[in-house]
Amino acid sequence: ADKDAKDISIGVSFGQNVHPFFVAMQKGIEKACADLGVENCNILAADSSLETQVSQIENLVTKGSDVLLLNPYDSDGVVNAVKAATEKGVGVFTMDVDCEGSTSFVASDNKKVGEMLADAVIEQLEGKGKIAIIDGITVTSLKDRTDGFMDKIKDTDIEVVAEQQTAHARDTALASAENILQAHPDIDAFVGVNENSGMAILSAATSAGLSNLYITTVDATAENMSAIRDGKVAIGVSQDPYKMGYTAVEQAIKWYQGEEPEEFIEVPVEYMDKENIQEFIDREKGYGVEVE
Amino acid sequence: MTSQTIVKMEGISKAFAGIKALDNVQIDLRKGEIHALMGENGAGKSTLMKIMTGVYTRDSGKMYLQNQSLNQLEEVEIKSPLVGQKLGLSMVFQEFNLLENMNIAENIFIGREPLGVGQTVDKKQLLQNAVEELKKVNLDIDPNTEVSKLSCGQKQCVEIAKALSFNARVVVFDEPTASLSEKESQTLFKLIKELKAKGVCIVYISHRMEEVFELSDRITVFRNGKYIDTVSTKDVQEKDIISMMIGHELNIEKKSGSEFVNKDKVVLEVKNVEVFPGAKSVNFKLYEKEILGFFGLVGAGRTELARVIFGVDSIGSGEIYVEGGKVKISSPKDAIQAGIGLVPEDRKGLGLILGMSIKDNMLISKIGQFKSSLLNKKALKNITGTFISDLGISLRNEEQEVKELSGGNQQKVVIAKWLAMKPNILIMDEPTRGIDIGAKSEIYALMRKMTEQGMSIIMISSEMSEVMQVSDRILVMHEGSISGELTAEEVTRNNIMQAAFGGVNE
């Protein structure tokens, strides 16, 4: 007998601080729940603490969750908790960042995001020049992007003259960006690997009067999109967190009802630039995100 | 008994921040003697004793200690109080040296707790041992009591019990009677004599001449950090010692007074104040320009009464009238507004802010009276300057932290702080604790001068001679109520003591 989606109990744990990316993902989850008749969905955030996330997983399992939708803070950091959960018969659906032992993984490929950023920069600079970057290694998504970017860029004549790994918080990223621009006002491009860094670089460049600096960012957040639309940021890579959330719930229900879920569902990543930005603005509007 | 030297110190010098506190001083202490150490406030008495017991390290000089088995002096280095204790040197500190957060028993035996099974502290034994030690000093109180709950006198007794518990060869008493009253003092003197009989050497630091002459065998005098002389007590008189201390003779002012008291004007009236639950309520009047002495034994309730008047403790059903009008005082701030000041007996805990400068301590209450909240440096300096010279406070500069002052000079700062306020009514709880004899008479004179100018003073004191010398009228308290009233004319040692023990005064 098929189980009813109405009876499924879903537990969600986000690894990082709340951020528009996860807000969108959460909206996707909530929308899917509403659409598919899920009544019991408990959403938690671990605020960048791995221990907290592990405890949340344990508590959600104890609470009687049938499935967990998980955005790990670190892919290796939750393996034991995930293993314990799956051993108890709980399905674990990872989003954005995968981990070993998950039932199914809905993601955009963060390594690829980094590579795409690199490609854009290489194209813009025609393979030669000086750039700076604000990236990060504290969380798997950022680390993968950083790795992807660096791998790609190292075979070119582009020199990374400054790198600060402060992308995890916007205020520290801003200070780094300002300081880097003091030392290297002559760079050809300044790479941000997420919204925090992209927007921080933009603020710093604006106050330094560098309105033509080639800046990159990641994610289709309201601030990013308006900056791209206004031509302040040259390019961004978008993910579709709303879709990730939505899809994860679909997969979870499938699994709950006895179907085999797909092991890996890639949610595509795309370039955003001044030309195509309206598409993204419209897409996000459909998710309830307003761009000023 | 032969006069064997146990401790000999020579050429000792010590400077704090470049200023010499001790300059090439010496002392020798003998077995079974009571050796008094005298000198004005800041002369260096406490400093020398702290060097001897290992609290401070000296800058130069040598110290010798008798080696008991060889029966001869040996040079020693006392690097820490622990070494001092192990070598049989113990000290009752002038400033309380107790751990407020711990109980009496733990304080007495800290680091020497009796151990039981598996090296754990044997708590039962610890308490039992503490009871023994407390018995010796006649303190009947549960050794489980946290020290922060004790009164000054009780703390002093615990300090003494602690120092004695070492069974030391040399015991230093640094102003032990400053917060004791007659009865406790007598117990202490008996104890000291017993120690002496056992061959212990006692160093006795006090500003009270009677005590020194009653107890000591020899007296060493310091002045300004320098050694003056050591004399046999029986060979000298008070005035000799005083002139050794201050370098000239002192004219102890004969008490004047009474005639100024304005009996027509009651400045303070206290009605129906219950000091201890169940005790008979306290009623009294204070006249304008009067110095009203309060005498009593430790625990008689004088401090409690002062706390109630000053708004620290709740007054219950009692009433207070200032200049005829009823006032409601529920905090020190109210009291100050009503024109009442209080020099508390616990100068370290309630009178001073040890880490603040001398200047700021003196002014901290005064500035509350200013209309302008912007402070005028020059005006402030004038105020402090006056009191520093009036009270003869010996200091390096007024920005110095008050905790660097000698005990007596700290006390003077507290007095200055309250005199600066010019309250109409000043309550002084043990105001001359630790103050040297010369400065004392200056303070008495100052008190008199203040009353002449219109101030009225309540002076709580456990020093009978002080009460008798200074007061215009004396109230004696016993177990929380007033057990006698004596005018300056009718007071004698006998009837004051009788009242203190609760006897009705005929």
Added chain:
Amino acid sequence: MKEKKININGLRELLLVGVVLLLCVVWTVMNPQFLSVNNITNILRQASYTAIAAVGMTMIIIIGEIDLSAGSLVCAAGLVGAVVCKNTNNVLLSILAAVLVGALVGLCNGVLCAVGCLPGFIATLASMTILRGLAYIITGGNSIVWSNDNFTKIGTGYMGPVPIPVIIMIVAIIFGVMLTTKFRFGRYIYAVGGNMETSRWSGIPVVKVKILVYVIMGVLTSIAGLIVTTRLGSGQPSAGLNFEMDCITASVVGGTSMSGGRGKVMGTIVGVLLLTVLTNGMTLVGMNTYWQQVLKGVIIVVSVLADTRGKAK
């Protein structure tokens, strides 16, 4: 009256135990699952590593100091354990190495503080920053995995029905309670925190006591670090963020005074339980994370307020 004195005679602990019990009742009514053996085990395991380090933190606070480096040390000790296990596959050696690092960090903190006369806040703030920086530098942000299952058991295994971290916690609590209440060293801790000068004058080896307390803290923290790491399943350069705050909070909620000289290990343990039960229960009844934070703040205030008010005459 207006004193911030915190009662030491067990009143506070009783009151806190009351709050914890009340919470338990509320949670059970809202979700009977709360009282299941599973969940109790769960709560205890979650409390374990904080409790272990908090035992040390309590002593640190009693001597009037603070240790901000605990979170970074949880991370560093865990990493060291993971690296050694990865390379030698020897569990005992891994544990020893981690504990050694803990002791060393504690020693540094203690020496800076007791001999160098640095405020503990500064000394441990520096170690915190340095250790965290080193963790990222050495790992390059990568996690360290090992393959020895026995090592993993430290954080995840059971002894009979009892999780191993819980057993370690119990040992740590007994150690802490005994040390602070039964031994001379315990008296020294309270004395040093009560008044350092007086302690010195009383012949207490103040410097040694301080250093030793920091070393104990380091060792306990490194054990907590081993549990955290093996629970996570890998050595993580980001582990233990803000961990020290949890320990300090538990101690203070449990009645330890930040100005030193007062506090009890058992109070701290009740504090840890309060915080863990709170979080666990709120999740079990399905509360949103950020409302959880709000409620947590309110409950901390109320439970400490009730206590201080109760005592203010």
Added chain:
Amino acid sequence: MKEKKININGLRELLLVGVVLLLCVVWTVMNPQFLSVNNITNILRQASYTAIAAVGMTMIIIIGEIDLSAGSLVCAAGLVGAVVCKNTNNVLLSILAAVLVGALVGLCNGVLCAVGCLPGFIATLASMTILRGLAYIITGGNSIVWSNDNFTKIGTGYMGPVPIPVIIMIVAIIFGVMLTTKFRFGRYIYAVGGNMETSRWSGIPVVKVKILVYVIMGVLTSIAGLIVTTRLGSGQPSAGLNFEMDCITASVVGGTSMSGGRGKVMGTIVGVLLLTVLTNGMTLVGMNTYWQQVLKGVIIVVSVLADTRGKAK
């Protein structure tokens, strides 16, 4: 001797100023860009918001308390400013609203602490958690953007060649220095922190003083929050994380004693400068983020150590 006494007569500030100057020389040698007018402006602007709140934090620490809620308040006040600006487009109103929130939070902290007799650590820990939780709940995790450029100027504008935040900082410093050294209230602060009982017995309105200091802290922090937010360009529910630690660190490095009663606003300012110059210079010379952390820890220890050692006889 073994005292943790921190000199109050300016020696420490001089020494710290020395360290800062030394750093400046080193950075200039390594990258002449360091001394450019541009970069100096940059450094001052980066120092501004921490400095403003640290002025308040110094007073808080002087009275023997602590404020852990500063980071959350930076966030909350900034959000309130952003929301009001977004909806009314009125800059003055936005500023007033933010400052009012700051004053209110300060008032709550102060009342809990002075009247409720809660340790400041607990009271402000609770506000920290509650405010942060509310920030997420109210914004739903989204950032808040406004369109009034004048509002943005608070953090990014200039008055002549001087950035507006720097001007605000200078005003805050003058306020702090005057208040602590020239006014009665300043004496009261030191007294309350030095010995609360003596202060009460001296007629000082201890409760009022404490509350007022917390309110001042709240107001200064909310101003810092406005600067941070307008600098970032949007109200962020995660802004100001760990901001309080920066303020506390600057105060302690600048000579304020965590046990109360001692400290100087100017010392704190030098502390802020030290930390800012350090980070700025390290980035300018291209040092890796995590090596920066390590070096920062080392320099903090060394500069405070040099000072305490210099004085220990």
